[in-house]
Amino acid sequence: MCLAIPGKITSISGQDPLLRMGKVDFGGILKEASLAYVPEANIGDYVIVHVGFAISRLDEAEANKVFEYLREMEDLSELEETGQKKARKNSKRI
């Protein structure tokens, strides 16, 4: 079952790394999750949780790349459009 959702760690308990548990906030719903597999995660980090286990810490910089790519595509298509407009202008002059 690949159903896993992102949530924000609001508190952490447990000393033993394998028993580390966190309270995770899923848009207002708080649930406990094991942090055994994300030893690097801290309060305030976002994690992906599957069946009560955080399996990855979300990387904010990478998360934004999905939208940066779109902005780049927009810039490129604008350049294309401008280039096409210029080409049409030039061809009219001739």
Next chain:
Amino acid sequence: MKYLDEYRDGGAARKYAQEIAHVTTRPWNLMEVCGGQTHAIVKFGLDELLPKQVTLIHGPGCPVCVTPLELIDKALEIAARPEVIFCSFGDMLRVPGSSTDLLSVKARGGDVRIVYSPLDAVKLAVQQPSKEIVFFGVGFETTAPATAMAVYQAAKTGLKNFSLLVSHVLVPPAMEAILSSPQCQVQGFLAAGHVCTVMGYEEYLPIAAKDKVPIVVTGFEPVDILQGVLMCLEQLESGRAEVENQYTRAVRREGNQPAQQLIREVFRVIPRKWRGVGEIQQSGLGLSDAYAAFDAERRFGVAELRVDESSECLSGLVLQGQIKPHECPAFGTRCTPEHPLGATMVSSEGACAAYYRYRRPEVEHV
């Protein structure tokens, strides 16, 4: 919700759809592996945003759907025993076995409980020392770290009344089996994002190279899936066959190392039968020798049963992407979520369930 809502933005989705139309010059068939991705595609109508030449084939990434009939029957036998509290993820409860299902066993007095996490089952075992607690470990590599931890903790604390009915399956062997089928139409894959969160994506490199198929590790939200499709198509259009990662916010190439370590400690790779597909070599996880005592099949001596599938159920063909759910004659008539013939109509990740829930008015046989 952060990291969720922004990936459901209609504007971003449409922009990706436009770019897809822009780069597509020929027909292509892509397979999305994970059932969670299938649901998102059907629910948000992503396939309808794509140019007609791009076909999305739904893959077998629904662990509930591929759990073999024999294992369901073993679960039913164990669950019916008076000393057992049988714990399972919710959507296993209505998967039909040969003659009944877990929910019916519960209705007849069996102690069957839905749990959110395998650790809940371990807690139950601690709280109820006079009962035998059995957890039904169904899932791909995404779930294996959770069941591994449950068994590991049970072993560490010397828990005598906990055992695991193991039904874990692995994705890469399933992809290879699909590629080796003579009917295979798949030219590129959207790999299961959360499986790769755990396992990384190095094991896909030899598959991409050998079968010359692009494989793009993809997330589950509409914008993720559309970006994954775009990346896959760009590869196909330019003749490349590489492994790429769309889901970079959650997936690293090496995956989750502590999780993989515990999987290797508690489990070993074994052959597994996939319901509707048949046996695939090296495609499942079983308990390693050190943890064999926690194997419920062994503990309860459940006999090897020979069972035949309902001949009407075409789940197997759906799981291999050879037919779409609505092409099955029983879809929506003799097979519905309330009275399913097979697991694909029951599971929250099953393709038939997705089509029934989101597409029925368009595809219903009248």
